[in-house]
Amino acid sequence: MATAQPGTAAAPPVGTGPSGPDPDRWRRRATTFAFLAPAVLFLVVWLVYPTLQTIVRSFFGRSGSDFVGVDNYQALFTTDTLLKAIENNVLWVAVVPVLVTAIGLIFAVLTERVAWATAFKICVFMPMAISMFAAGVIWRVMDDQDPARGTVNAAIKVVKDAFSESGVLTTGQPSSALLTGSVASGFVLKRQVGPGQTALLGLTAIPPDGVPAGAQQAATPPVKPDGISGTVWRDFKPGGGVPGRVEPQETGLPGVTVALRDPGGGTVATTKTGPDGGFSFDEVKPGGYRVAIAKETFAAPYEGTAWLGSKLITPAVMIAYIWVWAGFAMVIIAAGLASLSREVLEAARMDGSSEWQVFRRVTVPMLAPILSVVFITMIINVLKVFDVVLAVAPGSSQDDANVIALAMWRTSFGGVNDFGLGSAIAVLLFILVIPALALNVRRFRRES
Amino acid sequence: MATTVPTASTVPARPKVIRDPADRPMARVMRVLRRGPVQLLLGVIALLWLVPTFGLLLTSLLPAELITEQGWWRGLSEPSVLTLENYRQLFANNDLTTALITTAEIAVGNTVLLVIVASLAGYAFAWLEFPGRDALFVVVVGLLVVPLQVALIPIFSLYDSTGLFDTVLGLILFHTAFGMPFGIFLLRNFFASIPKDILESARIDGASEARIFFSLMLPLGLPAIASLAIFQFLWTWNDLIVALTFGRDTQPITVAIFSQLRQFGSNIELIAPASFVSLAIPLLVFLAFQRYFVQGLLAGSVK
Numbered sequence: 001m002a003t004a005q006p007g008t009a010a011a012p013p014v015g016t017g018p019s020g021p022d023p024d025r026w027r028r029r030a031t032t033f034a035f036l037a038p039a040v041l042f043l044v045v046w047l048v049y050p051t052l053q054t055i056v057r058s059f060f061g062r063s064g065s066d067f068v069g070v071d072n073y074q075a076l077f078t079t080d081t082l083l084k085a086i087e088n089n090v091l092w093v094a095v096v097p098v099l100v101t102a103i104g105l106i107f108a109v110l111t112e113r114v115a116w117a118t119a120f121k122i123c124v125f126m127p128m129a130i131s132m133f134a135a136g137v138i139w140r141v142m143d144d145q146d147p148a149r150g151t152v153n154a155a156i157k158v159v160k161d162a163f164s165e166s167g168v169l170t171t172g173q174p175s176s177a178l179l180t181g182s183v184a185s186g187f188v189l190k191r192q193v194g195p196g197q198t199a200l201l202g203l204t205a206i207p208p209d210g211v212p213a214g215a216q217q218a219a220t221p222p223v224k225p226d227g228i229s230g231t232v233w234r235d236f237k238p239g240g241g242v243p244g245r246v247e248p249q250e251t252g253l254p255g256v257t258v259a260l261r262d263p264g265g266g267t268v269a270t271t272k273t274g275p276d277g278g279f280s281f282d283e284v285k286p287g288g289y290r291v292a293i294a295k296e297t298f299a300a301p302y303e304g305t306a307w308l309g310s311k312l313i314t315p316a317v318m319i320a321y322i323w324v325w326a327g328f329a330m331v332i333i334a335a336g337l338a339s340l341s342r343e344v345l346e347a348a349r350m351d352g353s354s355e356w357q358v359f360r361r362v363t364v365p366m367l368a369p370i371l372s373v374v375f376i377t378m379i380i381n382v383l384k385v386f387d388v389v390l391a392v393a394p395g396s397s398q399d400d401a402n403v404i405a406l407a408m409w410r411t412s413f414g415g416v417n418d419f420g421l422g423s424a425i426a427v428l429l430f431i432l433v434i435p436a437l438a439l440n441v442r443r444f445r446r447e448s
Numbered sequence: 449m450a451t452t453v454p455t456a457s458t459v460p461a462r463p464k465v466i467r468d469p470a471d472r473p474m475a476r477v478m479r480v481l482r483r484g485p486v487q488l489l490l491g492v493i494a495l496l497w498l499v500p501t502f503g504l505l506l507t508s509l510l511p512a513e514l515i516t517e518q519g520w521w522r523g524l525s526e527p528s529v530l531t532l533e534n535y536r537q538l539f540a541n542n543d544l545t546t547a548l549i550t551t552a553e554i555a556v557g558n559t560v561l562l563v564i565v566a567s568l569a570g571y572a573f574a575w576l577e578f579p580g581r582d583a584l585f586v587v588v589v590g591l592l593v594v595p596l597q598v599a600l601i602p603i604f605s606l607y608d609s610t611g612l613f614d615t616v617l618g619l620i621l622f623h624t625a626f627g628m629p630f631g632i633f634l635l636r637n638f639f640a641s642i643p644k645d646i647l648e649s650a651r652i653d654g655a656s657e658a659r660i661f662f663s664l665m666l667p668l669g670l671p672a673i674a675s676l677a678i679f680q681f682l683w684t685w686n687d688l689i690v691a692l693t694f695g696r697d698t699q700p701i702t703v704a705i706f707s708q709l710r711q712f713g714s715n716i717e718l719i720a721p722a723s724f725v726s727l728a729i730p731l732l733v734f735l736a737f738q739r740y741f742v743q744g745l746l747a748g749s750v751k
Contacts, residue, residue, distance in 0.1 A: 031657045032578045039569030039628055046625030047591055050599035050606075057601060107493070113486050122738070123494040126501070129734030129741075130727035131686030133702045137709065137723045138500045141507060141716065149519045151503055323500065328745065335746055384595050387688045387702075391709065405689075408597045412604075413693055419601050426597045437593045444589045 051430065058423035072424035081399050082425070085407035088314055092385060092403065096318055096325075097378035101371055103322065104329020108337050109359065111330075121334070125327030132324060136391020139320035143307035143392070153304040160302050167299035168212040168255035175202035175235035176244040186295035192263065192288035195226050199291040202235030202244055203253065211251055218252040219276040229280035230291060232256045232273045252277020257294040260284070270294065308393065310400040317392045317401055321385065329374045336370035337363070380436045383429065404429050501727075508534055508720035515716050534721045543704060544722060551700035551726075553616050555685040558623035559677050565624065566631030567673060571661050573632065574639035575647060585636065591629040599626075600693050607694055614696045622694060623684045631676050634747050638672035639665055675744030678737045682730045701726040 061068045076082050107124060111117040127135055144150030147157040174180065174187055179201060181187035193199050198221040211234060218233035235241070237249040256273045260281045268289065273279045307316040340363070348358045364371070386405040393401035402410075404425060412422030506520035509530040514522060523530050538544050572578070573585050603622060604613070612618035642665070650660050666673070688702040695703065705722050708715055734741055 028576075029578070032572055032576045035568045035572035035576060035657070035661075036578075038565040039632060042565060042621075042625040042628050043588070043591060046599060046603065046622060047594055047629075050602035051594065053602035054598050110486055110490055113483055114490055120490055120494050122735075124497045125742075126731065126734070127497070129682060129730045130501070131688065131702060131730070133686065133688045133706070134723050134727040135500075137705065137719060138504045140709075141504060141720065142500055144519075148517060149515075151499065151519055151521075154519055154521070323497065326497075331742055331745065335742075380593050384597070386597075390688070390706070395710065405595065405597050409600070409689060409693070412601055423601055426595070426601065429595050430598050433593045433595055437590050440592055441586055441590050444586065 054423045054426050054430075057419060058427045059420075060423075061420045062418045064419060068420065072421045073428075075421055076424050076428060081402055082407055082411075084399065085402035085404050086428075088402060089383065089385075089404045091314065092318065092382045093379055096321060096382050097375050099318075099322055100325045100329045100378050101333075101375045103326045104331075104333045104374060105364075105367070105371065107326065107330040108334040109363065111334065112337065121327070121331065125331055127324040128327050130324075132321075132387040133391045135320055135324050136317075136388040139316065139323070139388075140308070140392050140394075143316050145304040145306050145308065147302060147304045150304060150307075152307060153302075156305065157302045164299065167257075167297045167301075169203075169206065169253065169297050170210055170300065171205060171207075172203040172298070173205040175204040178244060179203075181292070183298045184295065186259075186293050186297065188261075188290055188292040193228055193291055194288055195228060195284045195286055196223060197228060198223060199228060199230030200244060200246065201230060201232045201258070201291065201293055202246075203232065203293075204234070204236045204243075206234050206236075206253075212253060212255050214275050215251040215254055215277075216275040217248065218246045218250045219278055220246045221278055221280070224280060224282065226284065227280050227282040228260065228284050228289065228291065229278065230258070231277045232258065232279065232293060233277040255297075257296045259292045259294045261290045261292055263288055263290065265290075308397060310397045313393050313397040313401040317389050320392050321382075321388050324388070325378065325381065329378070332374050333367065333370055336367050340366050376436055376439060380433055383432050404432075504720055505724055506530070507716065508724045510534075510717075512717035515720070534717045535725075538718065538721050538725070543699075544701070544725075547699050547701045547704040548725070550616060550698060551685060551702075554619050554623065554687075554691070554700055555681050557616065558620040558627070558684050559680045561620060561624045562627045562631050562680050563673055563677050566628055566676065567635050567666065567669065568661070569628075569632045570635030570639050570669075571665050573636040574642075575660075575665075576657065585632075588629050588632050592633060594629075596626050596690065600689075604693060613694060614698050616698055618694050619691055619698065619700075622690055623680070623687065626690075627676075627680045627683065631680070634676050634744065635669060635672055637747065638669055642668055671740065671743065672747070674737065674740040675747065678733060678740050679744045681733060682741070685730050 057064065058072055059067060059069060061071070077086075107120075111120050114120065142151045143153075145153060147153040171183060172187075178190055179187045180190060187201065187203070189199055189201060200221075215234075218231055221229040221231045223229065231246060231252060233246060233250055233252045235243055235246075235250060237247060241247045241250065252273065252275060254273050254275045254277065256277070256279075258271055258273060258279045259267050260269045260271075261267050268284075269281050271279050271281060306312060344366070345358060345362060348362045349355075353361070384405050385403050386409065389398070389401050389403055389406050398406075398410075408422055408425040408429060410416065411418055411425060416422075503520040506523040507515060509532070510518075510520065510523055511529060511531050511533060514529060573581060573588075599622075607613040607618050612621070646664065646668075647660065650664055655664075686702065687700070688706060691698070691700045691703045692706065699707075701722065705719060705726060708719050708722070
C-alpha cells in the first residue's frame with residue numbers, strides 16, 4: 001500500500017501559516033469542518049463516549065446507581081461460567097490463530113503448483129462471504145450426533161465399519177448355568193467338548209426385535225465324528241420352555257461369532273452361525289476344547305460422537321471457525337508469496353535445495369512479516385468470537401462453549417441483565433485487544 | 449495500496465534460466481506426474497471445503513419428513529426426493545420476507561451512509577491541512593480494533609431513551625459508526641496515493657474543495673470505495689449481535705433464524721432453507737465482486 005506523507009503531500013494553495021487575520025483561513029477551516037464533522041460525530045457518539053461510559057459503568061452494580069468498586073471484576077474471576085469463558089478464550093487464542101495461519105500458509109504454497117489455483121482459492125475463501133452465524137448453522141447440521149444425519153459422524157462411521165463390523169446382538173444372558181460370562185467378555189461353555197460332541201449355547205433376554213434378521217427355527221446340531229458342531233439360539237419361547245434344550249418356536253441366532261478355544265484359552269478357530277443358529281468346526285484334533293460366543297458378537301454399532309455435547313463443543317466450534325478463516329489467511333499469504341522475489345527462490349532451487357528446504361529456509365522467513373500480520377489479525381478476531389458459538393452450541397452446552405464476548409452478551413442481554421458485570425466483561429475484552437491496538441498504531445507511525 | 453490482486457494468473461512465470469534437461473517432453477510428463485499427489489490433495493481439500501455449504505443446500509431441498517431421518521447425501525443417491533417445498537413454505541411465511549427486507553434496508557442503508565461520511569473524512573485526512581490531523585488519524589487507527597461489545601450497553605441505554613431502540617435507523621447508525629475507522633483508514637490511504645499534481649492543478653484552477661472532492665476524488669477513488677462498500681455490505685448483512693441487541697421486532701434474517709434455532713431439531717426444514725437464502729445473497733455479491741473484496745482485505749491487513 002502506498003503511504004502518502006501526511007503533512008508534506010498536501011500543499012495548501014495560498015496563505016498558509018497562522019499569520020494575521022485571513023478570510024481564506026476561516027473559509028478553509030469551515031471546509032475542513034464540513035468534511036470531518038460527520039465522521040467525528042459518529043466516532044465520538046458511538047465509539048469514544050460508549051467506551052468511556054462502559055469503563056465507568058463497570059464500577060457500578062446492576063441498577064447503575066450503586067458504586068460497587070471492583071466487585072464486578074471480582075465476580076468476573078470467581079463466577080464459574082465466566083471463568084470457563086476466559087479459560088475457553090485462552091484456548092482459542094492458543095490454538096486457532098496458529099492453525100489458521102499454518103493452514104493458510106500450506107494452502108498458499110500448494111496452490112502455487114497447480115493450474116487451477118484460482119478455482120481452489122474461491123472454494124476455500126467462499127465461507128468468508130457468508131456470516132459466521134450461517135457458518136455456525138451449517139456446522140450444527142454437520143455435527144449432528146446421529147450418523148444417519150450428521151455428515152461428520154457419517155464419515156467416521158464409514159471408516160469405522162470398514163475396519164470392524166459391529167456385532168449382530170446388543171444384549172443377552174446365558175439361558176442356563178452351563179454357560180458363563182457377560183456381554184462384555186462373551187460367553188463360554190463350562191464343559192469341555194471334543195470331536196464328535198455337540199455344544200448347545202442358549203441365550204435369553206434377547207428382545208424379539210433384537211433377533212438378527214433372517215433367523216429361522218433353531219435346529220439340534222448333527223453330530224460330526226471328527227468335528228464339533230453346535231447351535232446358538234434364543235432359548236426362549238412363549239410359555240417358557242426348558243432351558244438348555246432346543247425346542248420348536250425357538251429361533252436360531254445367525255451371524256454369531258463362535259470361537260473354539262484350547263483349554264489354555266487360546267483361540268483355535270472361529271466361525272459364524274447359520275440361519276438356524278448352527279455352526280461346526282470340522283477336522284478338530286482329539287482333545288478337550290471350550291466353545292465360546294465371542295465378544296465381537298455384542299460389539300455395539302457406532303452411535304455417533306457427541307460433537308455438540310459438553311466435552312467436544314469447543315473443538316467443534318473451532319473447526320467451524322477455522323473453516324471460515326482459513327481462506328482469509330490463504331489469500332493474504334498468497335498475495336505475499338506472489339510478491340516474493342522469484343530469483344531468490346530459484347537460486348535456492350538451483351543450489352540443489354529440496355523443496356522442503358526452500359520452504360523452511362527461504363519462503364517462510366521471507367514471509368514472516370505477512371505471517372505475523374495474519375497471526376495478529378486472527379488473535380484479535382478470536383478474542384471477539386461470538387456468533388459462531390451461539391450458532392453451533394445448543395443451549396445445553398453453551399456454558400461449556402462460553403467465550404468472553406458471548407459471556408458479555410449473555411450477562412447483559414441474555415436473561416441475567418446485569419449491566420455492571422456486563423460492562424466489566426466488556427472492559428476485559430477491551431484490555432485484551434489493547435496490545436493489538438498499540439501494535440497497529442506503532443506500525444502506522446513507523447510508516448508515515 | 450495493491451490495486452491489482454496478485455492471483456495465479458498475474459504471478460510471473462518462473463524464469464527459465466538455463467534450458468536444462470528438465471524441459472524435455474519426457475521430463476515434463478514426469479513433473480506433472482510428480483505433482484499428481486499435490487493435485488489430488490488440493491482436490492480433496494477443495495471438496496472438504498465445499499461439502500458443508502453444499503450439504504446445507506441439499507438438506508434444504510429434502511422433504512421435511514426425510515430431514516429427521518437422513519443426511520443430505522440421500523439427495524445425491526436419490527435426486528428424485530428433492531423438492532422446493534421447504535422454500536415455498538418459507539416464502540409463504542411473511543416473517544421471512546419481512547426479515548429479508550429489513551436486512552436489505554440495514555445493509556444498503558448503512559453502506560451508503562458509511563461510504564459518504566468516510567470518503568469525506570478520508571479526503572480531509574489525505575489532502576486538507578488542519579491542526580492535530582495526524583494525532584486524530586492515529587486515534588482512528590487505534591479505534592480499528594475496538595470490540596463492539598464495549599459499546600453495546602451505553603448505546604442500548606442511549607437508544608432506549610431516544611426512541612432509536614428497535615428501529616432500522618438505530619441499527620444503520622450503529623453499523624455506520626463501527627465501519628467508520630476502517631472506512632476512513634482505507635479511503636484516506638487510497639486518496640493519499642493519488643498523484644499530487646492532479647490535485648494541485650485543480651486547486652490552482654480555482655476549484656473549490658467540494659468540487660475537487662466530487663468531480664475528482666470520488667471518480668478516482670471508485671475502486672477503494674467499491675472495496676469498502678462490499679466489505680461493509682457483507683459485514684452488516686451477516687451481523688447477528690448488533691441486531692440481536694438493539695432490535696426486538698426489527699429482525700434481520702440472522703435474528704429470525706436464531707430465534708428458530710432455539711427450538712432446534714424439530715424445524716431444520718425451516719432453518720436450512722432460511723440459512724441458505726441468508727447466505728446466498730452475500731455469496732452472490734462476493735462472487736460478483738471478488739476482486740474488490742480481496743483488495744479491501746489486503747488493504748486492511750497488509751501494509
